[in-house]
Amino acid sequence: VHALYKSSLFMIAGGIDHEAGTRDTRRLSGLFKFMPLTAAASFLAAMSMMGVPPAIGFIAKELIYEAKLHATLFPWLLAGIAWFANSVNVAIAVFAGVRPFIGKAKDELHAHEGAWGLWAAPMVTAAAGLLLGVFPRLLGKMIISPAVSGIAAEEE
Numbered sequence: 001v002h003a004l005y006k007s008s009l010f011m012i013a014g015g016i017d018h019e020a021g022t023r024d025t026r027r028l029s030g031l032f033k034f035m036p037l038t039a040a041a042s043f044l045a046a047m048s049m050m051g052v053p054p055a056i057g058f059i060a061k062e063l064i065y066e067a068k069l070h071a072t073l074f075p076w077l078l079a080g081i082a083w084f085a086n087s088v089n090v091a092i093a094v095f096a097g098v099r100p101f102i103g104k105a106k107d108e109l110h111a112h113e114g115a116w117g118l119w120a121a122p123m124v125t126a127a128a129g130l131l132l133g134v135f136p137r138l139l140g141k142m143i144i145s146p147a148v149s150g151i152a153a154e155e156e
Contacts, residue, residue: 001048001060004129008045008122009097012038015118016100020111025095030105034112037119039101044126046097048133050090056133061086 048057
């Protein structure tokens with residue numbers, strides 16, 4: 001789950017740097033107008049990072065909270081720490097994944113949508129986060145179950 005949204009956001013940062021000439025968030029705003037496909041990928045990835053349904057990040061964060069609440073020692077403390085860590089993730093997702101695309105574009109900014117490879121790769125991983133959130137059994141059946149079987153050296 002982490003790899004899906006983080007890889008998207010890192011690729012998007014690179015695409016923005018390449019096409020806008022900077023990744024300094026103080027100089028970036030209004031990029032949605034110039035880079036709508038990149039913005040869509042960024043919004044999907046940020047949504048998963050924040051744990052917003054129906055993205056797979058929501059399910060992952062719920063499972064983390066549930067696991068913390070079943071801990072033997074200090075379950076509420078551990079859940080509170082997890083909640084705080086996710087709150088920081090929400091702030092980071094808004095700051096890095098949403099903020100550059102909203103608001104009024106800066107006059108000195110000359111950005112444009114990059115070649116298809118600059119937005120398609122992050123779109124695939126971000127869309128996978130949405131698809132797996134809507135159909136979470138795909139993740140369990142196609143990835144987690146075979147991995148567990150391989151580690152346990154047992155057939156599915």
